[in-house]
Amino acid sequence: MSTTPTLTGAEIVIKALRDQGVDTIFGYPGGAVLPIYDALFKQNHIRHILVRHEQAAVHAAEGYARSSGKVGVVLVTSGPGATNAVTGLVDALMDSIPIVCLTGQVPTHLIGNDAFQECDTTGITRPATKHNYLVKDVNQLARTLHEGFYVAKNGRPGPVVIDIPKDIQFAEGTYKAPAECQPKSYRPQVRPDLNKVEEAVELIANAKRPIFYVGGGVINSGPIASRLLTQFVRMTGYPCTATLMGLGAYPASDKQFLGMLGMHGTYEANLAMHGCDVMINIGARFDDRVTGKLSEFSPGSRKIHVDIDPSSINKNVRVDVPIVGDAAHVLEDMIRVWKARAKRADQKALAEWWKQIEFWRARDCLRYEKTDKVIKPQFALERLRAAIAGRDDVFISTEVGQHQMWAAQFIPFEKPNRWLTSGGLGTMGYGLPAAIGAQIANPDALCIDVAGEASILMNIQEMSTALQYRLPVKVFILNNQWMGMVRQWQQLLHGERYSESYSEALPDFVKLADAFGGVGLRATKTSEVDDVIKEMIAIERPVIVDMCVDQKENCFPMIPGGKAHNEMLLGPDEKLEEATPEEGMVLV
Amino acid sequence: MPPVEPIERHTISVLVDNEPGVLARVIGLFSGRGYNIESLTVAEVNPEQALSRITIVTSGTPMIIEQIKAQLDRLVPVHRVRDLTMEGPFIEREMALVKVAGTGEKRVEALRIADIFKARVVDATIESFVFEITGTADDLTRFIELMKQLGLVDISRAGAVAMSRGTGGL
Known part of the structure; x- marks a missing residue:
């Protein structure tokens, strides 16, 4: 037995983290985790990144995890430390990001006593995590930690909380290595049922109007899944669209790629989804932002759904061929069966289908008014795109709102793990800490948070973290002085009553950057945009760019709430057919 | 409107680790996702392996019932989920x-x-x-x-x- 009976709980934590291959954790100290911080102090293997708010610790760990493929690790104290982390945990749950969050807890004998900085962490985080644990026996600590990592990264990834009372951190107990701790239950299926794969391949080969619809599951499966997907899509010659979370799974520059689908997706992607006869969903979950009105979602298609989580299948949309398994395994099997049976797409039907798609594509749905009078947000992003073109080392995170959708529309991703955004939960304040996490994982990369002026203020304190660790993250604010997406909905659906959506009393972002010790840059004219972007990239320090953009610009195309894919609004000249349809208004 | 699916009553047996919080996880799943519980019973059935058996009577459309089972099955302390109503006489x-x-x-x-x-x-x-x-x-x-x-x-x-x-x- 490789056990030493002399380790304290805190030492067990450090040893378990090392054995799990952890080299970086994001955290914030407090009374109930002091023993673990003491153990951290005495070693040099694990680097601790001190954030300025526990929510940001989780988002940074998400950015780290998403950009590196590793598990993100968080260490926070009891009570407010844990409750502050909850938003980050739910964010990771919704977007399937592997996180292990260690929380301190008051000593075992005080649990339930309303002790100082006590909260029912496992109770609060139960629906916020994939799984959570309260460790009441130091001899179970190592096993629990290893199982926590196993649960976080296997199956559909997600956040795991391990709540460790302070007395357990001091207590002495035995350590167990990962190999000695096999999980008792939870064995997700990764290899698909081959019969289903064969059925799917038949359906795919006989399609007349097919489309691949791919999501974050392909990215979570690892870079191999993206390679296999690209290979398979090219073998078939079929069109491919991606969800917000799936951007980068298929190279954006490829002519078979139709762009993002959904509420602010491209015209060609949404109409192809609406009109297809076979839909091949790989690692996406028929989110309401993607389907629009469910009863009119892709009415004429037979649907194949590949997902590692059986509960995602037949949840919103009934599918014809459900396949439970990991995207890479399934794609590997699909390619093998396709080759073995010498399948070939129906070239005549496919040519017709592409002709139709090219017709939709010719609408150029992302076009916007070109003008010198004001910086259009799309123009600013197009210039950013030009400045980073050809670089392989660019990571883009976003906050939430119009800027997020424009970034998804205008910045192309050729590879997975380069795009970090809060899709499911839609957490304003995600982008800056996520960029910090990505920069920690990729020290030499260019990490840019495309932000809005409202979102960025939700975690602006993390500029201090960026400064402390000399992280040259760039905050690229599209400043329109409005909570743009709120304003857009109020304009389109609430009779232009702009209730509380104006960003009043904004700070001077240039001075703010300066106050934090970073560099602030501003562009107010189109002629300044390129220079500001160039300078931003050249400066090897944290930068905030205040890009003063058109205040009135709306994000199009748009499928209004409660509408179907073929009822898109393409631009400001198109009006909703019925003013404020009640059915759509109640949807979010 | 799509045809309205009938509401069915199903009895589901679930084998779980007998550990603190496991019942809260199951009940939280039902309340959090808006599923019905007509009745729920739980007791330890295997003390050596610390396993409890939960019997849940629930109702919903076939799609909801399928969801309930899939959601139960992905809880970490859940070992087995069986839909007795689906699987034959019981x-x-x-x-x-x-x-x-x-x-x-x-x-x-x-x-x-x-x-x-x-x-x-x-x-x-x-x-x-x-x-x-x-x-x-x-x-x-x-x-x-x-x-x-x-x-x-x-x-x-x-x-x-x-x-x-x-x-x-x-």
């Missing part, structure tokens, strides 16, 4: 304690009906009985309805326990 029983107070003819009648329903007298005073009755949910409901007219004072009713017929186990 036995489902409930138990209740029913207190009836009264004298004279009503008291005699209560005792006679209890006999028909094979309810046992587990407590008696000069003016009251406590009956223990086991049977299907319908049996219990009918018995309780009758007792309402005969001096019903108190009911304590356990949820369903269930098991498949034949040789197979959970």
Whole structure:
């Protein structure tokens, strides 16, 4: 037995983290985790990144995890430390990001006593995590930690909380290595049922109007899944669209790629989804932002759904061929069966289908008014795109709102793990800490948070973290002085009553950057945009760019709430057919 | 509008680790996702391996029932999920304690009906009985309805326990 009976709980934590291959954790100290911080102090293997708010610790760990493929690790104290982390945990749950969050807890004998900085962490985080644990026996600590990592990264990834009372951190107990701790239950299926794969391949080969619809599951499966997907899509010659979370799974520059689908997706992607006869969903979950009105979602298609989580299948949309398994395994099997049976797409039907798609594509749905009078947000992003073109080392995170959708529309991703955004939960304040996490994982990369002026203020304190660790993250604010997406909905659906959506009393972002010790840059004219972007990239320090953009610009195309894919609004000249349809208004 | 799917009643057996919070996870799943619980019972069935068996009676459209099972199955402490209603013939029983107070003819009648329903007298005073009755949910409901007219004072009713017929186990 490789056990030493002399380790304290805190030492067990450090040893378990090392054995799990952890080299970086994001955290914030407090009374109930002091023993673990003491153990951290005495070693040099694990680097601790001190954030300025526990929510940001989780988002940074998400950015780290998403950009590196590793598990993100968080260490926070009891009570407010844990409750502050909850938003980050739910964010990771919704977007399937592997996180292990260690929380301190008051000593075992005080649990339930309303002790100082006590909260029912496992109770609060139960629906916020994939799984959570309260460790009441130091001899179970190592096993629990290893199982926590196993649960976080296997199956559909997600956040795991391990709540460790302070007395357990001091207590002495035995350590167990990962190999000695096999999980008792939870064995997700990764290899698909081959019969289903064969059925799917038949359906795919006989399609007349097919489309691949791919999501974050392909990215979570690892870079191999993206390679296999690209290979398979090219073998078939079929069109491919991606969800917000799936951007980068298929190279954006490829002519078979139709762009993002959904509420602010491209015209060609949404109409192809609406009109297809076979839909091949790989690692996406028929989110309401993607389907629009469910009863009119892709009415004429037979649907194949590949997902590692059986509960995602037949949840919103009934599918014809459900396949439970990991995207890479399934794609590997699909390619093998396709080759073995010498399948070939129906070239005549496919040519017709592409002709139709090219017709939709010719609408150029992302076009916007070109003008010198004001910086259009799309123009600013197009210039950013030009400045980073050809670089392989660019990571883009976003906050939430119009800027997020424009970034998804205008910045192309050729590879997975380069795009970090809060899709499911839609957490304003995600982008800056996520960029910090990505920069920690990729020290030499260019990490840019495309932000809005409202979102960025939700975690602006993390500029201090960026400064402390000399992280040259760039905050690229599209400043329109409005909570743009709120304003857009109020304009389109609430009779232009702009209730509380104006960003009043904004700070001077240039001075703010300066106050934090970073560099602030501003562009107010189109002629300044390129220079500001160039300078931003050249400066090897944290930068905030205040890009003063058109205040009135709306994000199009748009499928209004409660509408179907073929009822898109393409631009400001198109009006909703019925003013404020009640059915759509109640949807979010 | 798509055709409205019928609401079905299903009895589901779940084998779980007997650990703190496991029931909260199951119940939280139902409340958090808006599923119905008609009844839920739980007790440890395998002390050596610390396994408990939960019997849940729920109702919903076939799609919802499928969701419930998939959601239960992905909880980490859940070992097995079986839909007894789907998988063939099964036995489902409930138990209740029913207190009836009264004298004279009503008291005699209560005792006679209890006999028909094979309810046992587990407590008696000069003016009251406590009956223990086991049977299907319908049996219990009918018995309780009758007792309402005969001096019903108190009911304590356990949820369903269930098991498949034949040789197979959970």
